[in-house]
Amino acid sequence: MTDNIAAGSPASDAFLPGEGYLGDPAVRAEWDNRYAERQQLWSGRPNGALVAEVAGLTPGRVLDVGCGEGADAVWLARGGWDVTALEVSGVALQRAAVHGRDAGVSVRWVHAALTEAALPPASFDLVSAQYPALLRTPDAAAERALLAAVAPGGVLLLVHHAGMDTQHAQDSGFDPADYVWPSMVAALLTDDWKVEVNEQRPRVAPDGGAGAHHTDDLVLRARRLR
Numbered sequence: 215m216t217d218n219i220a221a222g223s224p225a226s227d228a229f230l231p232g233e234g235y236l237g238d239p240a241v242r243a244e245w246d247n248r249y250a251e252r253q254q255l256w257s258g259r260p261n262g263a264l265v266a267e268v269a270g271l272t273p274g275r276v277l278d279v280g281c282g283e284g285a286d287a288v289w290l291a292r293g294g295w296d297v298t299a300l301e302v303s304g305v306a307l308q309r310a311a312v313h314g315r316d317a318g319v320s321v322r323w324v325h326a327a328l329t330e331a332a333l334p335p336a337s338f339d340l341v342s343a344q345y346p347a348l349l350r351t352p353d354a355a356a357e358r359a360l361l362a363a364v365a366p367g368g369v370l371l372l373v374h375h376a377g378m379d380t381q382h383a384q385d386s387g388f389d390p391a392d393y394v395w396p397s398m399v400a401a402l403l404t405d406d407w408k409v410e411v412n413e414q415r416p417r418v419a420p421d422g423g424a425g426a427h428h429t430d431d432l433v434l435r436a437r438r439l440r
Contacts, residue, residue: 237327245303260289262418274339284310291319376430
């Protein structure tokens with residue numbers, strides 16, 4: 215499936231679980247289990263920060279990192295974007311493909327982790343990562359993969375829940391220190407980038423779905439100059 219992306223083949227609304235997964239099997243299993251616990255995990259509507267920040271952008275090629283059940287990807291495709299949607303959970307990706315098919319849009323559904331997806335470098339006009347669970351590594355692989363995917367003139371939009379990055383490790387096993395937060399990506403931006411938004415703001419949340427209790431967003435929007 216990633217070969218098709220690199221070759222620039224037409225988008226497909228099909229997702230075949232047997233086509234293989236690129237990434238850590240343990241991460242896939244963890245997220246498959248989370249999605250399997252509920253018939254629908256998210257609201258089915260696009261994230262408010264994405265809707266606000268994409269307004270005014272000219273549709274082009276977009277990478278949706280951690281697309282979940284496909285609400286953002288389908289919304290972007292309806293808006294004229296050429297969408298590649300990346301997800302580690304096969305359960306979520308199957309639901310996303312059905313969502314896209316029912317909506318009558320075409321999306322490239324890619325079953326892979328961001329750091330393993332072999333995406334063509336500097337090729338997306340928009341890279342959108344809405345509340346992604348990107349694992350932190352000593353070499354900042356996920357942060358660098360986000361930046362590397364953005365084409366010159368393109369935009370990186372990274373949105374996360376405010377306050378989570380400063381929490382202590384929880385009994386449930388969640389440790390914020392294990393994950394990538396907007397400040398870590400912002401720290402890697404060079405003179406080749408212009409920060410357009412870097413702020414905390416009230417969250418415009420879709421009704422229903424997991425995560426609805428979070429009230430504020432961290433929003434990082436940066437444009438690649440060259």
